Amino acid sequence: MxxxxxxxxxxxxxxxxxxxxxxxxxxxxxxAQYIPEEISEKIWECIGIYSDGRMQSQFDKKSYTMTFNSDGTVYVLADCNQGKASAKFVEGGLVEIQRLTTTRAMCPPESLSNEFIDHMRNMRKWQNQGGKLFILGADNGILLEFEEKL
Incomplete structure (x- = not known):
């Protein structure tokens, strides 16, 4: 009872x-998550969105950004949409974006918002070379290319 x-x-x-x-x-x-110091607390502007092995660069880089915060959160601006996720970094350049939630605004037809967000969800690795941040997929192919906002 x-x-x-x-x-x-x-x-x-x-x-x-x-x-x-x-x-x-x-x-x-x-x-708190481990975020590599070299990419943490910086706004990264996208300068290349890769699709089928080709880079698309005809877009406003200020409209596609990513920020890794020291607490493990990631903020994303994808044209007319915004998002938030958590990032889990492990040794060897591996990263997993978890629980990416975004607004679902109707961006203009030429927008790359959906492709950018899909690439963020498919992120598996990162590399910081020559001041550029490269986001790689599971096959080690480049998905996104960023430079630090000055």
Missing amino acids: IKSILFGSKLCQRVITVYLLLIYVHTGYAM
């Missing part, structure tokens, strides 16, 4: 739900 009172009550169910939610938050966004 005591077991059904304790574990069957609405109050107990709410307490357990809040507790599980706190565990989830603690292991997700709230937990």
